[in-house]
Amino acid sequence: MRRITTILGALAALALVGCGGEVDETFTGTLESGDDLVPEDNSFVDHHTFDTEEGYQITIDMTSTDFDTYLLLQDPTGATIAQNDDVADGNTNSSITLTAPSSGTYIVSANSKTSGLTGAYSVHVVASKPGE
Numbered sequence: 646m647r648r649i650t651t652i653l654g655a656l657a658a659l660a661l662v663g664c665g666g667e668v669d670e671t672f673t674g675t676l677e678s679g680d681d682l683v684p685e686d687n688s689f690v691d692h693h694t695f696d697t698e699e700g701y702q703i704t705i706d707m708t709s710t711d712f713d714t715y716l717l718l719q720d721p722t723g724a725t726i727a728q729n730d731d732v733a734d735g736n737t738n739s740s741i742t743l744t745a746p747s748s749g750t751y752i753v754s755a756n757s758k759t760s761g762l763t764g765a766y767s768v769h770v771v772a773s774k775p776g777e
């Protein structure tokens with residue numbers, strides 16, 4: 646019994662150490678009239694946030710069957726550090742992969758390629774420690 650308790654304690658400690666910047670979260674939403682607008686092209690945009698730590702590998706995938714997606718990522722200073730229109734030729738969904746340049750709160754902008762596009766979407770955010 647004592648051994649089991651020790652193992653569980655070790656696992657709990659590992660989990661705490663490992664989860665500092667870990668993210669595995671799905672945001673679902675809808676682009677629609679009344680949403681914020683991107684100033685450059687007046688397209689609808691929703692903002693979602695997540696926290697991670699410097700050096701973590703971030704992967705963000707945005708998918709929609711209703712409209713041509715566009716994805717932007719702001720770092721904790723508010724600077725746009727990545728954006729993507731299409732993951733591949735013939736696939737209008739969006740994907741961003743990068744290493745977190747600093748620790749803090751990141752903002753994912755779920756956007757459409759052009760103004761007036763509306764519909765449901767899903768954004769999946771994963772952040773994991775490098776090498777894991």
Ligand SMILES: [Ca+2]
Binds near residue numbers: 674675676677680691
């Ligand atoms: Ca919305």
Ligand SMILES: [Ca+2]
Binds near residue numbers: 737738
């Ligand atoms: Ca697109």
